[in-house]
Amino acid sequence: MNNSKNHRISKRATWAARQQIGYLMKQAVDHPDCLSLAAGLVDHATLPVEIAETQMQEILESSERGQLALQYGTTEGALSFRETVIKYLAALEQSTVRELGLTAKRCIITTGSQQLLDLVSQAIFDPGDICLVTSPTYFVYLSTLEGCGADVRSINCDDQGIIPDALQAELELIERAGELHRVKLLYLVSYFDNPRGITMPLARRLEILEILQQWSARQYIYLLEDAAYRELWYDAPPPVSMYALDESKQRVILAQTFSKSLSPGLRTGFGIIPDALIKPVSDLKSIHDFGSPHLTQTCINGLIESGDYAVHVAKLRESYQKKSEAIWQALQENILPQPGMIAFKPTGGLYVWLQIDSSYPETRFNKEFFDECVNAQKIMYVPGELFFADKTHPAASHTMRLSYGVQSKENLHEGIDRLSKGLNVFRE
Amino acid sequence: MNNSKNHRISKRATWAARQQIGYLMKQAVDHPDCLSLAAGLVDHATLPVEIAETQMQEILESSERGQLALQYGTTEGALSFRETVIKYLAALEQSTVRELGLTAKRCIITTGSQQLLDLVSQAIFDPGDICLVTSPTYFVYLSTLEGCGADVRSINCDDQGIIPDALQAELELIERAGELHRVKLLYLVSYFDNPRGITMPLARRLEILEILQQWSARQYIYLLEDAAYRELWYDAPPPVSMYALDESKQRVILAQTFSKSLSPGLRTGFGIIPDALIKPVSDLKSIHDFGSPHLTQTCINGLIESGDYAVHVAKLRESYQKKSEAIWQALQENILPQPGMIAFKPTGGLYVWLQIDSSYPETRFNKEFFDECVNAQKIMYVPGELFFADKTHPAASHTMRLSYGVQSKENLHEGIDRLSKGLNVFRE
Numbered sequence: 001m002n003n004s005k006n007h008r009i010s011k012r013a014t015w016a017a018r019q020q021i022g023y024l025m026k027q028a029v030d031h032p033d034c035l036s037l038a039a040g041l042v043d044h045a046t047l048p049v050e051i052a053e054t055q056m057q058e059i060l061e062s063s064e065r066g067q068l069a070l071q072y073g074t075t076e077g078a079l080s081f082r083e084t085v086i087k088y089l090a091a092l093e094q095s096t097v098r099e100l101g102l103t104a105k106r107c108i109i110t111t112g113s114q115q116l117l118d119l120v121s122q123a124i125f126d127p128g129d130i131c132l133v134t135s136p137t138y139f140v141y142l143s144t145l146e147g148c149g150a151d152v153r154s155i156n157c158d159d160q161g162i163i164p165d166a167l168q169a170e171l172e173l174i175e176r177a178g179e180l181h182r183v184k185l186l187y188l189v190s191y192f193d194n195p196r197g198i199t200m201p202l203a204r205r206l207e208i209l210e211i212l213q214q215w216s217a218r219q220y221i222y223l224l225e226d227a228a229y230r231e232l233w234y235d236a237p238p239p240v241s242m243y244a245l246d247e248s249k250q251r252v253i254l255a256q257t258f259s260k261s262l263s264p265g266l267r268t269g270f271g272i273i274p275d276a277l278i279k280p281v282s283d284l285k286s287i288h289d290f291g292s293p294h295l296t297q298t299c300i301n302g303l304i305e306s307g308d309y310a311v312h313v314a315k316l317r318e319s320y321q322k323k324s325e326a327i328w329q330a331l332q333e334n335i336l337p338q339p340g341m342i343a344f345k346p347t348g349g350l351y352v353w354l355q356i357d358s359s360y361p362e363t364r365f366n367k368e369f370f371d372e373c374v375n376a377q378k379i380m381y382v383p384g385e386l387f388f389a390d391k392t393h394p395a396a397s398h399t400m401r402l403s404y405g406v407q408s409k410e411n412l413h414e415g416i417d418r419l420s421k422g423l424n425v426f427r428e
Numbered sequence: 429m430n431n432s433k434n435h436r437i438s439k440r441a442t443w444a445a446r447q448q449i450g451y452l453m454k455q456a457v458d459h460p461d462c463l464s465l466a467a468g469l470v471d472h473a474t475l476p477v478e479i480a481e482t483q484m485q486e487i488l489e490s491s492e493r494g495q496l497a498l499q500y501g502t503t504e505g506a507l508s509f510r511e512t513v514i515k516y517l518a519a520l521e522q523s524t525v526r527e528l529g530l531t532a533k534r535c536i537i538t539t540g541s542q543q544l545l546d547l548v549s550q551a552i553f554d555p556g557d558i559c560l561v562t563s564p565t566y567f568v569y570l571s572t573l574e575g576c577g578a579d580v581r582s583i584n585c586d587d588q589g590i591i592p593d594a595l596q597a598e599l600e601l602i603e604r605a606g607e608l609h610r611v612k613l614l615y616l617v618s619y620f621d622n623p624r625g626i627t628m629p630l631a632r633r634l635e636i637l638e639i640l641q642q643w644s645a646r647q648y649i650y651l652l653e654d655a656a657y658r659e660l661w662y663d664a665p666p667p668v669s670m671y672a673l674d675e676s677k678q679r680v681i682l683a684q685t686f687s688k689s690l691s692p693g694l695r696t697g698f699g700i701i702p703d704a705l706i707k708p709v710s711d712l713k714s715i716h717d718f719g720s721p722h723l724t725q726t727c728i729n730g731l732i733e734s735g736d737y738a739v740h741v742a743k744l745r746e747s748y749q750k751k752s753e754a755i756w757q758a759l760q761e762n763i764l765p766q767p768g769m770i771a772f773k774p775t776g777g778l779y780v781w782l783q784i785d786s787s788y789p790e791t792r793f794n795k796e797f798f799d800e801c802v803n804a805q806k807i808m809y810v811p812g813e814l815f816f817a818d819k820t821h822p823a824a825s826h827t828m829r830l831s832y833g834v835q836s837k838e839n840l841h842e843g844i845d846r847l848s849k850g851l852n853v854f855r856e
Binding site for chain 2: 008017022041048050061066069070112118123147220265277289292293295
């Protein structure tokens with residue numbers, strides 16, 4: 001007899017079950033009356049309804065174009081779209097396709113950048129292989145790693161992103177333990193990161209690449225650069241990607257998406273893949289789904305080529321910048337004047353990371369402060385602990401991520417006001 | 429030093445690399461001058477350009493509906509769409525949602541049914557677990573199984589599908605080898621199958637379910653029922669699904685898609701999942717991509733609700749039936765009169781499976797007959813061997829799949845004429 005439910009599912013499914021996003025979503029469902037600064041959604045009001053309508057009409061009013069878009073594409077994505085994407089990327093990097101070593105072959109279109117993160121991880125990790133991540137990091141990627149059975153090691157960050165000395169020290173530690181051959185990848189969010197909103201400056205990018213380069217004489221370590229938020233800058237464009245900075249052009253897997261800059265409902269992302277990973281990632285994509293929807297690719301291709309995309313992103317930046325100013329003003333008025341409260345003013349993206357004084361109770365799920373916020377003050381945040389592979393990390397207990405992309409300016413003020421009231425309950 | 433490319437990819441990626449679809453596609457690319465009866469694409473001319481345009485306009489002309497469609501959906505698919513899907517499925521089964529035990533919770537929307545096949549397989553199989561398949565079977569699923577490291581065992585078929593005695597005998601063999609605890613799943617295509625075009629009659633469906641039911645006292649075995657072609661019937665609707673016939677409603681995973689009946693460019697399929705697999709499949713889907721594109725789901729939902737979908741499928745049936753009659757007539761005139769030539773007249777779907785007399789050379793890739801066809805006669809077919817897990821199977825050497833979905837009636841006649849000429853070269 002082998003009828004127990006647990007025996008009917010694979011190890012991979014058991015690992016995948018550990019993910020915490022379900023818990024976060026349950027909180028949202030259980031507290032529908034809360035003003036949410038938790039959800040990482042994009043701003044509903046800025047979704048590109050009109051330009052999408054125009055574009056769909058353009059595609060579907062012609063039988064020829066319409067039939068092509070409604071037919072199967074290819075596993076790696078439509079060639080014409082991939083050619084558009086590499087040109088668009090070269091423009092973002094203020095360079096050329098040629099200088100950047102970009103070819104359509106190295107570009108793969110995925111169902112959001114999440115699929116790219118998953119495909120790359122499945123292509124690289126056997127159970128027990130080591131992935132280096134930042135502390136804190138994008139929590140959904142921690143689930144992806146768990147789904148692969150990867151062994152996650154966390155590296156501390158400062159206000160410029162991952163700390164070079166900490167990376168170096170961790171690699172030395174791993175080497176001394178005889179495990180260097182299992183280190184396959186470093187994952188980081190290089191622009192306006194999730195959860196802290198930090199962008200790595202140019203010098204820091206180069207330092208990290210240099211360290212990986214040096215270690216690669218002994219063990220080749222890929223860098224998975226998640227650039228999901230790179231286009232959402234406010235005052236000035238951020239530095240070029242680590243992909244662009246890497247001379248070999250074979251170290252960095254660059255993951256980007258049109259979910260944040262255009263529409264998550266089109267679920268289209270892409271990756272730039274080192275030569276050695278093109279076939280493995282494509283083989284896995286073929287098993288996954290033979291390719292992402294051709295119609296949505298055709299639509300985004302048209303929007304980039306018509307220039308509608310660029311106009312849209314410019315509007316989006318302005319809108320998110322205004323929201324960021326609203327939440328920042330509210331934080332400055334209500335919370336940051338108190339001792340021990342730390343946050344960085346966002347220069348792009350969708351998040352503020354708030355560290356509260358250690359005299360307050362912990363910010364974790366289902367502890368008294370979280371309960372006070374969701375039950376009494378009706379305000380929801382994401383506890384910092386969610387972003388740490390090691391829940392006992394010192395920064396996991398008194399931090400929170402505040403998302404300002406969805407709410408109106410008025411609600412952002414109201415939300416920070418409620419959070420402040422929640423804090424005041426515990427003020428000594 | 430560990431710099432070899434092979435050491436940089438995972439076991440799963442190595443397994444995934446064995447897939448043969450790449451080889452098939454390379455043949456198509458290498459022989460662009462061939463008339464192709466190989467590609468399993470849907471008919472370009474019948475793609476639903478006009479109704480898709482109307483529907484997209486309906487969604488996107490309203491800010492409210494448009495924003496909703498362009499925002500994130502949920503991992504399992506939009507609730508409203510899943511509710512539409514289960515009602516549509518109940519109608520196909522000539523039953524009710526309640527009688528069929530269908531709930532939106534048990535329905536998951538995927539990027540084509542391929543993603544459902546992959547998710548279910550990843551949720552069920554650890555490396556070395558056994559999957560039972562038919563011989564021949566849908567070759568892409570063989571790659572999916574290889575990607576999971578599953579151990580594939582093939583069961584022979586007759587003109588009603590998988591042979592009950594052969595299934596029983598294989599399970600007894602496995603039990604005697606002490607491997608019964610590793611048998612997790614039986615996969616089959618129950619309607620107008622790929623590659624043979626065979627539909628399992630009602631009695632055969634019940635026999636197979638009964639065998640699985642009996643063995644489950646010792647080992648619970650799921651049935652993955654691939655019903656991709658079920659709506660493409662010609663003269664009369666086919667029997668109800670094995671899902672509908674299973675009393676427990678917990679044995680069968682039913683996989684369907686809108687790729688064949690509507691548009692592959694919308695890449696939308698769905699599965700009905702036993703209770704014990706809902707969470708594992710959803711957890712894996714969350715890691716894969718957090719959900720398939722919301723816009724395409726919204727579009728198909730609208731097409732089903734407006735009745736446009738039903739009208740489209742009726743037209744499609746008529747179109748494919750005419751094509752099937754054309755290829756069948758050509759086969760009857762040119763090939764089937766020769767001794768030892770066997771084919772079944774299609775009653776639905778997109779394929780004819782042709783078995784040629786054993787006095788002819790083998791039909792395999794890159795053998796003299798295949799070369800004669802693609803190089804001299806300029807006609808491309810899919811060699812039967814592609815559909816067998818065991819390439820030494822007796823039926824793998826003198827069979828081929830002919831797809832008639834894409835070509836015009838004139839081209840179908842011309843194609844069979846060329847194939848006949850190819851055969852005549854080797855006629856004794």
